[in-house]
Amino acid sequence: MKILALNPQTDMLLGELNNRGNKIFTEDKHIKEIDGENSFQFITPIGIKEAKFFDQRSRILIPSETGSFEEFIVFHTNESMDDKKQVVSTAAYTEMDKEYVISPGTYVGTLAELANEALEFTTYDLGIYESIQRKTIVVTEHVGVYTYLSRVAKEFELEMPIRTETSGTRFTGRFVDFVKRIGPDLKRKLSMVGI
CATH class of the missing domain: 3.55.50 (Phage tail protein beta-alpha-beta fold)
Known part of the structure; x- marks a missing residue:
């Protein structure tokens, strides 16, 4: 799992958190409901250079189940006394x-x-x-x-x-697909913690 930071003005990839070296994140939680909430949150150390990329209105990409990415916009951050930054975001398509x-x-x-x-x-x-x-x-x-x-x-x-697509370190586009339902239209809730 990795979290990519995307520049909201230029759509250039700024950096990533991937839990290698000091580019760490914890307590990541993705909540996705059909016809409902789609949010993502995580915690990262304040002291790493990538932390500055995750501020109010910045954009985040996380891998989706289909191999592309889901895009989110940061709407809340909170820095704690123990030098950690909580980042809360909602689906960019809204x-x-x-x-x-x-x-x-x-x-x-x-x-x-x-x-x-x-x-x-x-x-x-x-x-x-x-x-x-x-x-x-x-x-x-x-x-x-x-x-x-x-x-x-x-x-x-x-x-x-x-979905949002990238090629290497380059953003390539945002796409809206219309595909046949797989299975019945259930109001399912997907909550992925620590992906």
Whole structure:
């Protein structure tokens, strides 16, 4: 397991914690609920140079189950008396709701057309999608892009995993996938401690 620090302005990788040498972290906890919370927290020593990369509004990448990365934005840090820094973050994709607002109206198209129309105004691109059907989406009030795309996924009966890709030390992109559900739509809760 490793935690990558990403510059929020340039998307350049700044450094990583990997539990080798002094680049350590402890008490890492990833909480992920379908249609709910997606957060990540950990503790690292204040004295290492990488600690400065994990401050308010900075971005974090952690490996996902699919081999890509999940991206988080730090919203809280706390430095303790014993020279440790607690870092608490939430899923970066929730920021899509702030990037652009979809107006009320009737939207008709394939999944790719509907998704691309909304993603055009964000830092995300359409990734893998598993439907070529046409559907009609009725939006009755102003909604953010993430909320709209969640509705599109539900209408097409697909899951909407969001991933961040890197190549070596280079950030390569953020992608929204629309894939078939694996198993029933259970409100599962995944809590990984010490991954």
